[in-house]
Amino acid sequence: MPNPTDPTTILSRLEATIAARRAGASVSGPESSYVARLHAKGRGKIAQKVGEEATEVVIAALTGAPEALVGEAADLLFHLLVLIGDCGVSLADVTAELERREGISGIAEKASRSS
Numbered sequence: 001m002p003n004p005t006d007p008t009t010i011l012s013r014l015e016a017t018i019a020a021r022r023a024g025a026s027v028s029g030p031e032s033s034y035v036a037r038l039h040a041k042g043r044g045k046i047a048q049k050v051g052e053e054a055t056e057v058v059i060a061a062l063t064g065a066p067e068a069l070v071g072e073a074a075d076l077l078f079h080l081l082v083l084i085g086d087c088g089v090s091l092a093d094v095t096a097e098l099e100r101r102e103g104i105s106g107i108a109e110k111a112s113r114s115s
């Protein structure tokens with residue numbers, strides 16, 4: 001049985017909640033759901049939010065306390081999940097890519113690109 005507080009489990013649960021909000025956007029509506037509201041504004045707005053949150057992560061990392069970075073990183077992960085979901089990409093797609101890269105040094109991989 002998966003550990004409910006495991007980071008991957010939490011991200012999967014959040015992904016499922018986001019998908020449910022997206023699917024039921026016309027039911028719950030932008031009034032009561034932030035995810036539905038964001039979807040109503042379109043992919044451009046969702047992508048813009050990811051960019052903003054990424055910038056806030058950078059600022060917090062360079063100037064803020066660790067607690068501020070935790071909050072900004074959570075905002076970024078949340079909005080990134082909303083964006084990839086909107087594009088039909090799942091968390092499993094991303095973790096599969098990370099798994100594929102496992103053990104491949106980034107330096108060696110970059111060097112292999114030119115050959």
Ligand SMILES: N=c1c2ncn([C@@H]3O[C@H](COP(=O)(O)OP(=O)(O)OP(=O)(O)O)[C@@H](O)[C@H]3O)c2ncn1[C@@H]1O[C@H](COP(=O)(O)O)[C@@H](O)[C@H]1O
Nearest residue numbers: 014017018021032033034035036037049052074075078079
């Ligand atoms: N994890 C989150 C989460 N993190 C951040 N946020 C919201 O993201 C927004 C980001 O704040 P900003 O000031 O940047 O956004 P904003 O005021 O809309 O900014 P602009 O319109 O000016 O761009 C805030 O409204 C936060 O509450 C989140 N909203 C929802 N979730 C999760 O998503 C689930 C579904 O949420 P609803 O769709 O609202 O039911 C929730 O149960 C949570 O688990």
